[in-house]
Amino acid sequence: MKINVVESVLKANDAVARENRRRMESAGVLALNLMSAPGSGKTALLEKTIPALAPQRSAVLVGDLQTTRDAERLSGLAAEVTQINTGRGCHLSATEVSDGLDSLRLEHIDFLFIENVGNMVCPAAHDLGEHRRVVLLSVAEGDDKVAKYPTLFRPADVVLLTKIDLAEVLGYSTRRVYDDLAQVNSRAPVIELSARSGEGLEAWLAWLREQRQAVGKTV
Amino acid sequence: MKINVVESVLKANDAVARENRRRMESAGVLALNLMSAPGSGKTALLEKTIPALAPQRSAVLVGDLQTTRDAERLSGLAAEVTQINTGRGCHLSATEVSDGLDSLRLEHIDFLFIENVGNMVCPAAHDLGEHRRVVLLSVAEGDDKVAKYPTLFRPADVVLLTKIDLAEVLGYSTRRVYDDLAQVNSRAPVIELSARSGEGLEAWLAWLREQRQAVGKTV
Numbered sequence: 001m002k003i004n005v006v007e008s009v010l011k012a013n014d015a016v017a018r019e020n021r022r023r024m025e026s027a028g029v030l031a032l033n034l035m036s037a038p039g040s041g042k043t044a045l046l047e048k049t050i051p052a053l054a055p056q057r058s059a060v061l062v063g064d065l066q067t068t069r070d071a072e073r074l075s076g077l078a079a080e081v082t083q084i085n086t087g088r089g090c091h092l093s094a095t096e097v098s099d100g101l102d103s104l105r106l107e108h109i110d111f112l113f114i115e116n117v118g119n120m121v122c123p124a125a126h127d128l129g130e131h132r133r134v135v136l137l138s139v140a141e142g143d144d145k146v147a148k149y150p151t152l153f154r155p156a157d158v159v160l161l162t163k164i165d166l167a168e169v170l171g172y173s174t175r176r177v178y179d180d181l182a183q184v185n186s187r188a189p190v191i192e193l194s195a196r197s198g199e200g201l202e203a204w205l206a207w208l209r210e211q212r213q214a215v216g217k218t219v
Numbered sequence: 220m221k222i223n224v225v226e227s228v229l230k231a232n233d234a235v236a237r238e239n240r241r242r243m244e245s246a247g248v249l250a251l252n253l254m255s256a257p258g259s260g261k262t263a264l265l266e267k268t269i270p271a272l273a274p275q276r277s278a279v280l281v282g283d284l285q286t287t288r289d290a291e292r293l294s295g296l297a298a299e300v301t302q303i304n305t306g307r308g309c310h311l312s313a314t315e316v317s318d319g320l321d322s323l324r325l326e327h328i329d330f331l332f333i334e335n336v337g338n339m340v341c342p343a344a345h346d347l348g349e350h351r352r353v354v355l356l357s358v359a360e361g362d363d364k365v366a367k368y369p370t371l372f373r374p375a376d377v378v379l380l381t382k383i384d385l386a387e388v389l390g391y392s393t394r395r396v397y398d399d400l401a402q403v404n405s406r407a408p409v410i411e412l413s414a415r416s417g418e419g420l421e422a423w424l425a426w427l428r429e430q431r432q433a434v435g436k437t438v
Contacts, residue, residue, distance in 0.1 A: 037257045038339050039360025067366050088370060090309060090340035120257050121309035121338055140359030141258025147286050151307060169388055
């Protein structure tokens with residue numbers, strides 16, 4: 001009984017997610033679902049990414065339990081920013097994203113960044129209608145997270161190893177991350193980057209542009 | 220209907236939590252529920268705390284989706300370590316802790332550290348039967364997390380601002396954390412500490428010893 005409830009909720013979510021994806025494809029929008037622990041640097045990365053993608057236009061859907069702090073940081077950079085407050089919810093749902101899409105003029109947008117709630121467990125189970133899943137892991141979080149959260153890393157289309165400028169002061173070795181990813185997800189490229197120093201940003205931007213072209217062909 | 224299901228699950232959890240608390244009080248054990256984002260340094264802190272508390276004896280229940288890495292790090296330091304794998308669950312439940320307690324010889328233990336799943340949302344809603352709630356926030360996660368996750372910080376009995384040795388290289392200001400805590404939870408003391416440099420550890424150990432005495436009086 002309990003499992004049936006969960007399954008029907010997930011099935012309903014998936015149906016809405018498919019409709020979200022169709023809407024964005026009709027408008028030529030590439031949608032990216034950014035997932036990570038709190039404080040891995042999702043907003044800081046978008047602050048650097050969005051101006052660098054210009055003249056291509058970006059919009060952001062920001063998921064948070066409360067507060068509009070991330071949306072405030074991004075307003076002025078992105079063409080449009082919509083905050084989605086989840087209350088006590090530990091992830092965005094496809095229905096919340098659908099409501100968020102209603103607030104955007106999709107035909108004016110090239111990239112839609114969906115900044116999920118900072119959480120390494122719940123977001124991984126919910127398709128939002130994105131085209132690509134971006135998982136961030138900050139070197140400050142330690143090197144053991146890939147093995148601990150395989151449900152997050154397994155479906156990732158790219159893994160961003162953020163705050164790489166801290167690796168030296170932390171004595172951080174990336175080896176365990178690569179070893180664990182070889183077990184869990186050998187498909188996704190890994191980009192080591194720092195929003196602060198700028199290291200790796202060009203590789204990330206190139207990846208984004210490639211994805212938009214690849215998806216654009218199927219629209 | 221859906222809300223009723225959730226409420227009855229939470230009520231059942233609370234009943235088991237009360238029984239857990241009663242069992243631990245009978246055995247003279249102080250139980251602490253450690254909650255934070257992934258990678259805030261819960262295990263690193265316990266690696267320093269447990270030997271420093273000797274001759275008082277500590278046990279650990281470690282919650283994780285999978286892997287026994289944290290338990291492996293702590294075995295040999297604590298009197299007893301039990302790993303609880305939650306699968307896809309984003310928090311420990313009182314029932315899982317109850318099963319964990321069955322594996323421990325409670326009469327040999329002074330402190331029980333329950334290391335919750337790394338997550339700033341789900342664990343806050345579930346009483347495990349602990350006596351004190353310890354919330355960790357790493358300076359590497361940024362200074363905006365108290366306002367973003369008030370359900371975690373509001374019921375905290377102590378807030379540990381970890382990795383404080385990184386504050387200088389990060390240009391981190393603690394002011395926003397203190398300002399936000401004044402709104403959300405002005406009751407809990409804040410201890411700035413670093414498991415790496417040792418800063419703040421004495422204050423944390425003193426707090427732990429005080430709590431055990433305070434709770435011991437009511438047993």
